[in-house]
Structures are given as structure tokens and as C-alpha cells.
Amino acid sequence: MNLTYAVVGTGGIGGYYGGCLAKAGHPVHFLLHSDYEYVLQNGLKIDSVRGDFHLKTVSAYKDSHDMPKCDVVLVCMKTTNNAMLKDILPPILHENSVVVLVQNGLNIEYELSQALPDTTIAGATAFICTTKVGPGHIHHAEYGALTIAPYCGDSGKVLKQVAEDFISAGVSVTYADDLNSVRWKKLVWNIPYNGLTVVLNAATNELTFNPSTRKLVIDIMNEVVTAGRVCGASISDTFVDKMIAMTEKMTPYSPSMKLDYDARRPMEIRTMYSNPIQVARAAGFEMKKTEVIEQQLLFLAEHKV
Amino acid sequence: MNLTYAVVGTGGIGGYYGGCLAKAGHPVHFLLHSDYEYVLQNGLKIDSVRGDFHLKTVSAYKDSHDMPKCDVVLVCMKTTNNAMLKDILPPILHENSVVVLVQNGLNIEYELSQALPDTTIAGATAFICTTKVGPGHIHHAEYGALTIAPYCGDSGKVLKQVAEDFISAGVSVTYADDLNSVRWKKLVWNIPYNGLTVVLNAATNELTFNPSTRKLVIDIMNEVVTAGRVCGASISDTFVDKMIAMTEKMTPYSPSMKLDYDARRPMEIRTMYSNPIQVARAAGFEMKKTEVIEQQLLFLAEHKV
Numbered sequence: 036m037n038l039t040y041a042v043v044g045t046g047g048i049g050g051y052y053g054g055c056l057a058k059a060g061h062p063v064h065f066l067l068h069s070d071y072e073y074v075l076q077n078g079l080k081i082d083s084v085r086g087d088f089h090l091k092t093v094s095a096y097k098d099s100h101d102m103p104k105c106d107v108v109l110v111c112m113k114t115t116n117n118a119m120l121k122d123i124l125p126p127i128l129h130e131n132s133v134v135v136l137v138q139n140g141l142n143i144e145y146e147l148s149q150a151l152p153d154t155t156i157a158g159a160t161a162f163i164c165t166t167k168v169g170p171g172h173i174h175h176a177e178y179g180a181l182t183i184a185p186y187c188g189d190s191g192k193v194l195k196q197v198a199e200d201f202i203s204a205g206v207s208v209t210y211a212d213d214l215n216s217v218r219w220k221k222l223v224w225n226i227p228y229n230g231l232t233v234v235l236n237a238a239t240n241e242l243t244f245n246p247s248t249r250k251l252v253i254d255i256m257n258e259v260v261t262a263g264r265v266c267g268a269s270i271s272d273t274f275v276d277k278m279i280a281m282t283e284k285m286t287p288y289s290p291s292m293k294l295d296y297d298a299r300r301p302m303e304i305r306t307m308y309s310n311p312i313q314v315a316r317a318a319g320f321e322m323k324k325t326e327v328i329e330q331q332l333l334f335l336a337e338h339k340v
Numbered sequence: 341m342n343l344t345y346a347v348v349g350t351g352g353i354g355g356y357y358g359g360c361l362a363k364a365g366h367p368v369h370f371l372l373h374s375d376y377e378y379v380l381q382n383g384l385k386i387d388s389v390r391g392d393f394h395l396k397t398v399s400a401y402k403d404s405h406d407m408p409k410c411d412v413v414l415v416c417m418k419t420t421n422n423a424m425l426k427d428i429l430p431p432i433l434h435e436n437s438v439v440v441l442v443q444n445g446l447n448i449e450y451e452l453s454q455a456l457p458d459t460t461i462a463g464a465t466a467f468i469c470t471t472k473v474g475p476g477h478i479h480h481a482e483y484g485a486l487t488i489a490p491y492c493g494d495s496g497k498v499l500k501q502v503a504e505d506f507i508s509a510g511v512s513v514t515y516a517d518d519l520n521s522v523r524w525k526k527l528v529w530n531i532p533y534n535g536l537t538v539v540l541n542a543a544t545n546e547l548t549f550n551p552s553t554r555k556l557v558i559d560i561m562n563e564v565v566t567a568g569r570v571c572g573a574s575i576s577d578t579f580v581d582k583m584i585a586m587t588e589k590m591t592p593y594s595p596s597m598k599l600d601y602d603a604r605r606p607m608e609i610r611t612m613y614s615n616p617i618q619v620a621r622a623a624g625f626e627m628k629k630t631e632v633i634e635q636q637l638l639f640l641a642e643h644k645v
Contacts, residue, residue: 234539235639247638254631323628326559333552334540 036196041105041127042066043120044112045074047165047291048137050173052109052181052206054081057090059204064094064102066123071097073170082168083175085205093171104129107197109159110136113291114143115301121150128154133190135159135183135197139225139291140306141218141314144186155188158214160221164288177286180207184214219263220270224278225307227255229292230328233302233335240287243279253279255324262315262322296335304332341501346410346432347371348425349417350379352470352596353442355478357414357486357511359386362395364509369399369407371428376402378475387473388480390510398476409434412502414464415441418596419448420606426455433459438495440464440488440502444530444596445611446523446619449491460493463519465526469593482591485512489519524568525575527616529583532560534597534612535633538640545592548584558584560629567620567627601640609637 040063042053049065057063057079067074078091096102105127110120117138124134136143137159144156164177181201183194198208211217231242231252242248256275263270292302308329312322345368347358354370362368362384372379383396401407410432415425422443429439441448442464449461469482486506488499503513516522536547536557547553561580568575597607613634617627 231636235636235643237639237643241643242639245639245642247635251632251635251639254635324632327556327629327632330552330556330559331536331540334542334547334550334556337550338540338542338546 036192037062038106038193038196038200039103040064041102041108043099043108043110043123044116045070045079046111046113046167047173047175048161048163049109049111050079050167050171051081051083051163051165051175051179052111052137052161052201054079054088054090054173055204055206056200057093058088059200061200061204062094064096064105064127066096066099066102068097070170071095077171079171079173081173081175083173084177085175085179099123100126102127104132106132107193108132108134110134110138112138113295113301114138114140114303114306117143117146117306120147124151124154131155131193133157133188133193133197135194137161137181138306139221139303140310141222142310143306144214148187153188155190156186157183157190157194158186158218159183160217164286166294177288180209182209182211182217184211184217186214213269215266216263216268216270219259219266219268219311220274222263222307222311223256223259223270223274224282225290226259226311226325226328227252228282229290229303229307230332232290232293233296234328234331238287238289239282239285243282249279251324255328258322258324259311262311262318262320262325265318265320266314292332302332302336304329304336308332341497343411343498343501343505344408345369346407346413348404348413348415348428349421350375350384351416351418351472352478352480353466353468354414354416355384355472355476356386356388356468356470356480356484357416357442357466357506359384359393359395359478360509360511361505362398363393364505366505366509367399369401369410369432371401371404371407373402375475376400382476384476384478386478386480388478389482390480390484404428405431407432409437411437412498413437413439415439415443417443418600418606419443419445419608419611422448422451422611425452429456429459436460436498438462438493438498438502440499442466442486443611444526444608445615446527447615448611449519453492458493460495461491462488462495462499463491463523464488465522469591471599482593485514487514487516487522489516489522491519518574520571521568521573521575524564524571524573524616525579527568527612528561528564528575528579529587530595530612531564531616531630531633532557533587534595534608535637537595537598538601538607539633539636543592543594544587544590548587554584556629560633563627563629564616567616567623567625567630570623570625571619597637607637607641609634609641613637
């Protein structure tokens with residue numbers, strides 16, 4: 036099965052993963068916004084710990100109406116723009132297309148399924164440090180593994196082929212059955228580190244090695260684990276310890292929300308904080324510490340220094 | 341009964357209240373630190389909404405060993421220096437002296453009673469906006485009422501005279517029986533506003549009028565009310581609403597912890613956050629939201645921008 040790919044949102048995530056697939060010979064069509072002209076002229080340049088490469092010719096578009104229908108649509112933009120998906124996606128979807136949300140947060144697949152019923156949807160989390168450092172220029176600093184899981188519709192066969200394609204492109208992929216657990220496990224790291232790096236203007240290592248914020252990070256992680264379990268996610272008892280040990284070994288790092296805040300872009304507060312808080316509350320659990328961070332972020336979003 | 345007064349810590353609080361007593365003719369001996377030479381030469385200048393005044397000659401000391409023993413010792417320094425009280429106070433205490441802690445936080449009278457057993461101790465809260473703006477120069481911007489309550493030892497008669505002396509000096513005073521309730525009620529305002537103005541680099545009005553932080557402030561106030569009640573404090577159901585309405589009417593204001601942080605002075609985190617959290621925990625209640633703020637402040641205390 037030779038799959039055709041669309042990448043919606045060609046930033047750090049989309050540029051890197053789409054670039055890897057294109058470099059491995061797969062047909063990848065990139066939807067771009069501000070970088071369209073530049074990438075059309077100059078292609079995509081990926082500086083990666085796995086080896087730098089330059090795609091001199093890229094199938095680039097600035098409007099999804101000009102794109103071909105694709106078998107797999109990798110949605111890699113920030114969830115702050117997800118309301119646009121109901122307009123962006125239909126022109127590039129055929130009957131059996133699978134939309135994979137390579138994004139952060141919770142309930143995003145549900146929201147898309149409400150906006151575009153009958154669409155086959157999957158979700159993916161990216162464990163990666165990658166940033167767009169200039170037009171068509173991606174810097175991939177560390178890691179890179181994807182976890183992919185189905186949400187709705189019949190996507191099993193296609194997703195397995197997607198996994199094979201990524202593996203052939205040098206990307207480590209895990210296929211999971213339970214997207215809810217995948218999403219909550221990602222939140223265990225994302226909720227403390229994304230918000231606290233913004234609120235305290237600090238990098239991951241500072242938060243991890245200062246005894247007060249280390250305790251705060253762990254307390255919040257445990258709150259997210261409890262919330263996730265109340266919402267049916269399966270998370271092991273050692274998961275928080277693993278996340279802390281992993282972060283201790285990471286190169287000091289600014290998570291995506293910190294980069295967004297510093298660049299005065301919208302932050303993913305709704306999908307990463309408000310949605311989990313509401314889903315947990317509906318299941319009977321109050322994420323009290325997470326709420327503090329959510330409200331602080333909502334304030335800071337309107338009072339940028 | 342003609343009381344003699346000592347003021348330990350001649351900043352915004354000590355300079356204003358001690359200055360009012362001295363202006364009204366009461367004998368007041370001021371212990372000073374960095375401003376000693378200046379105040380000895382120039383006296384105390386108080387710019388007050390109630391009318392400016394200048395005490396040209398002040399009974400100023402730089403060492404409590406040189407001071408006379410006084411009937412009433414008003415401790416007006418920051419609680420971050422309270423460990424020094426066991427050395428500062430003994431030279432100025434006679435058998436019937438009453439030490440009044442005009443300070444913020446919880447458990448501070450208990451800590452002093454452990455350090456100096458058999459001392460007669462009372463506590464007071466000051467509802468006032470006053471700041472030291474220069475050496476021997478106090479700016480009193482708003483309010484000024486004191487609430488005084490006994491802690492241990494036989495202080496009733498003296499405290500009632502203290503109240504009369506303050507009233508004769510134009511300061512509004514309430515005598516309360518239950519110091520525990522007085523302390524917790526003060527914390528209902530102090531815990532959200534002191535910490536959040538630091539963490540979010542914002543003034544009281546910004547926090548009160550932004551819908552997200554208004555909710556956060558109210559949530560934290562309700563948490564403090566619950567904690568206080570669990571610890572035996574008597575706080576009315578309408579108290580949080582009153583505090584918000586009062587803050588809405590206040591001139592935009594930086595609480596003492598924000599001034600301390602901006603001036604790179606130590607913050608009163610232990611007495612204002614850690615002590616209430618521990619006391620509430622011992623009584624069976626977890627102050628989860630307050631803990632987030634505490635841990636953020638402890639981080640910021642070590643990572644000043």
C-alpha cells in the first residue's frame with residue numbers, strides 16, 4: 036500500500052516528520068502559511084541530531100483547495116487553530132482518508148469528530164524537541180518517537196502502514212490501542228512543564244532541580260495521573276518517577292507553550308488545561324492544582340510582559 | 341496608666357504607627373537598622389493621607405541593649421527576621437511588658453513563645469497601605485485600622501490602654517478576643533494577593549478585574565476560609581465577598597510581598613504560606629491551591645529575575 040500524505044501545519048513537528056517521510060521517498064504535500072513562498076523557492080532544511088538534510092524541492096501549498104486528496108493527513112499545527120480544520124480538511128479528504136492529530140491536549144479528536152462527522156480520525160503524540168527556527172528551517176534537537184492510536188472510523192490497516200512508513204524513514208513509532216491513555220500520559224508531563232515554564236519563566240531543568248518546583252511538578256503529575264485514571268486511562272504507578280528521571284536527563288528545554296508565550300503566539304491553554312479539567316470534573320475529580328496553573332496562564336495570555 | 345512604647349522595626353508599619361503615638365505625645369523608642377544615623381539627625385517624616393507630619397526629634401537606637409525597658413513592644417519588622425527577636429527583645433522587656441506582633445502570617449506568636457517562654461505576647465493585624473519610601477520617610481497611602489488580640493500572658497489591661505492610646509493618636513483600633521480568627525481572616529486576603537502579585541507580576545486591580553485571576557483569587561480565598569474553620573477560626577460566609585468588594589475599591593496596590601520581591605528582599609513565605617499549610621494539614625485539610633503558590637514563591641525567591 037503506497038500512502039500519500041498531507042502535512043497540515045509545517046512547523047517544528049510537521050516539518051520534521053513530513054520531511055523525514057519525504058526524504059524516505061513518500062509523497063508528502065505540505066500546507067504552509069507564512070513560509071509558503073520561501074519553501075516553494077528554497078525547500079525545507081532540517082538540522083537534526085539524527086543528521087541534517089535539505090529537501091530542495093517540496094510539494095508546497097498555501098491553500099488546501101489546491102492540494103490533492105491524500106490517504107493520510109498529519110495535522111501538526113497548534114490546537115489553537117483547530118477551529119480552522121473544518122474548512123481546511125474537506126478538500127484533501129477522500130472516503131478512506133485518515134486524519135491523524137499529531138497534537139497536544141485532550142478532547143481534540145472528539146471536537147474534530149463533532150465538526151466533521153464520518154471522518155476517520157486518529158491521534159498521535161510526539162516525544163520530540165523540535166522547533167522552527169526560521170522560514171522552512173527546522174531544528175530537531177532531541178528524541179523523535181511517535182505514538183499513534185485510532186480514535187474513530189476504520190483506520191487500523193492504514194495506521195499500521197503509516198507506522199511502517201515512519202520506521203522506514205527512521206522515526207520510531209509505537210502503535211497503541213487506547214488513545215485516551217496515550218493522551219493522558221502525555222498530559223502528565225505537559226501540564227506541569229508547559230505551564231510552569233511560562234508562569235515562572237524557567238527552563239525544564241531549573242524546575243526539576245529546584246526542590247520546591249520539583250515537588251510542585253510531582254504533585255501536579257500525580258494529580259494528572261489521578262484524573263486520568265478517573266477518566267479511564269491506564270497509567271502505571273511508576274510513570275511519574277519515569278517522567279522525572281527522563282526530564283533530569285533531558286537537555287534544558289523550553290516546551291512549546293513557553294516558546295509560544297515568548298513569541299507572543301496563542302498558548303494551547305484550552306486543549307492542554309481546560310479540556311482535561313472539565314473532563315475530570317465531569318468524572319467527579321477536581322484538578323485543583325492544575326486549575327491554578329490554568330487560571331494563571333489565562334491571565335498571562337492577556338497580560339504579556 | 342502612662343505606657344512607654346518600643347517600636348522594633350521602623351519601616352512602613354512601625355514608622356507610621358510609632359510615629360502617630362509619638363506625635364500624640366506618648367514616649368516611643370524606635371529601634372532602627374540601616375536608617376539609624378539618618379533618623380537620629382533628621383527624625384521621621386510621615387506623608388499620610390490623614391495629614392503629613394515630621395517628628396524632628398526621635399528617640400532612636402541601633403541596638404536594643406541601649407534602649408530602656410518598655411511597657412509595650414510593637415514588633416513591626418518582617419517576619420523573615422523573627423529569629424532575631426530572642427536576642428533583640430530581652431533587654432527591653434520588664435516583668436509586665438507586652439510584646440505585640442504587628443505582623444503577617446500564622447504561628448508567629450507560638451514561635452516567639454517557644455523562643456522566649458514567660459513573655460506576655462499579643463498579636464495585631466494592620467489594615468493599611470504604608471511603605472518606607474526613603475530613610476526615615478514613610479508614605480501612608482490608605483486605610484490604617486489595627487486589630488489587636490491577646491495570645492498568652494495577662495495583657496488585657498495593657499492592651500485596652502494601647503487601644504486608647506492609638507485612638508487618641510487618631511488610629512482606629514479593634515480589640516478582639518480570638519487571635520486565631522484575626523490571623524486567619526487576614527490570611528484570606530494575604531495568601532491570594534501577596535503571592536499572585538509576585539508570581540504574575542501584577543497589581544491587585546489587575547488580578548481582581550481579570551475574570552481568570554478573579555476566579556483564582558476567590559478559589560484560594562475559599563480554600564483559606566475552609567482551612568481556617570478547620571483550625572477553629574470563626575469566619576463568616578460573606579467574608580470572601582467582602583474582601584473582593586473591598587479590593588475592587590482599593591487604589592491599585594502592590595502588597596508587601598510584591599514590594600519585597602521587587603526590592604530583592606526576603607519574602608514572608610514561611611509565615612504567610614508554609615505555616616498555614618502545615619497547621620491546616622495537621623488539622624486534616626490540604627490547602628492544595630495555596631501549596632502551588634507557596635512552591636512557586638519558593639522557586640522565585642531563589643531565581644530572581
